[in-house]
Amino acid sequence: MTKGYLLTVVMAAALVTGCAAAHTAPSPSTGGPDRGADRPLFRGSFAAEYHEAWEKSTTAGVKAILRDERITDHEWSKVLTLLETCLDERGISLDVYNTDGSYEVNAGEMDGRIANERMGGCEQESGEAWIGHLYRSQTSNPQNIPATQLLTECMVRNGAVPTTYTEEEYLDDAPTLSFPFTDEHGFEIFIACNADFAFEK
Structure with missing residues (x-):
């Protein structure tokens, strides 16, 4: 295939x-x-x-x-x-x-x-x-909100990162995947948010 x-x-x-x-x-x-x-x-x-x-x-x-x-x-x-x-x-x-x-x-x-x-x-x-x-x-995404903003909001909403975490911080951390996770399943949440911005754990 x-x-x-x-x-x-x-x-x-x-x-x-x-x-x-x-x-x-x-x-x-x-x-x-x-x-x-x-x-x-x-x-x-x-x-x-x-x-x-x-x-x-x-x-x-x-x-x-x-x-x-x-x-x-x-x-x-x-x-x-x-x-x-x-x-x-x-x-x-x-x-x-x-x-x-x-x-x-x-x-x-x-x-x-x-x-x-x-x-x-x-x-x-x-x-x-x-x-x-x-x-x-x-x-x-009818309003065409930037994907990085939606992904950041998803991670914050699901407690993967601090509530004060911003899109700018995400852009800095993403190249090395060095996110300041506050949940032991933070990376799993990141993957889930990457697949679906509306993800709720």
Whole structure:
């Protein structure tokens, strides 16, 4: 089995190392070859993410989904169908697509490097590379609160760290995982919060 993991690995690494992207709206003067009147002026909580997805997407179908800054269940289902079809046409069958964005495929005897290249191409062609992250983020975190803030709040709420512990302290401690745990199960709580910001022990 070969696992589709590109996006989820990147997001997990950002949490563990404490990297946080600034969510600021990009300048309308920047962008690719289709910048200008055709590009929507994104204004919502995920404006920066929509802008990036729009600039990097190469298919009209993906741009059509992004245009209104809203991804419906029907649109997401269509993206998954496109992903499955694309993979199948390249000799890879999609077995399981998980709610966290990871997925499992059967690539037979195909070389792993080739399989990963084809999977990456299908993720972009179908829009899964962009729309999947936005769909999950808007569902679980509609206000687009930084992941590091949510993780810090979860650790504090569950007593893993002092009540005065701040996001800035988390960013300092995360690279070496040197958290000032106040609970003997502090690291377990950290792992649980990393998996689900709403975790309650």
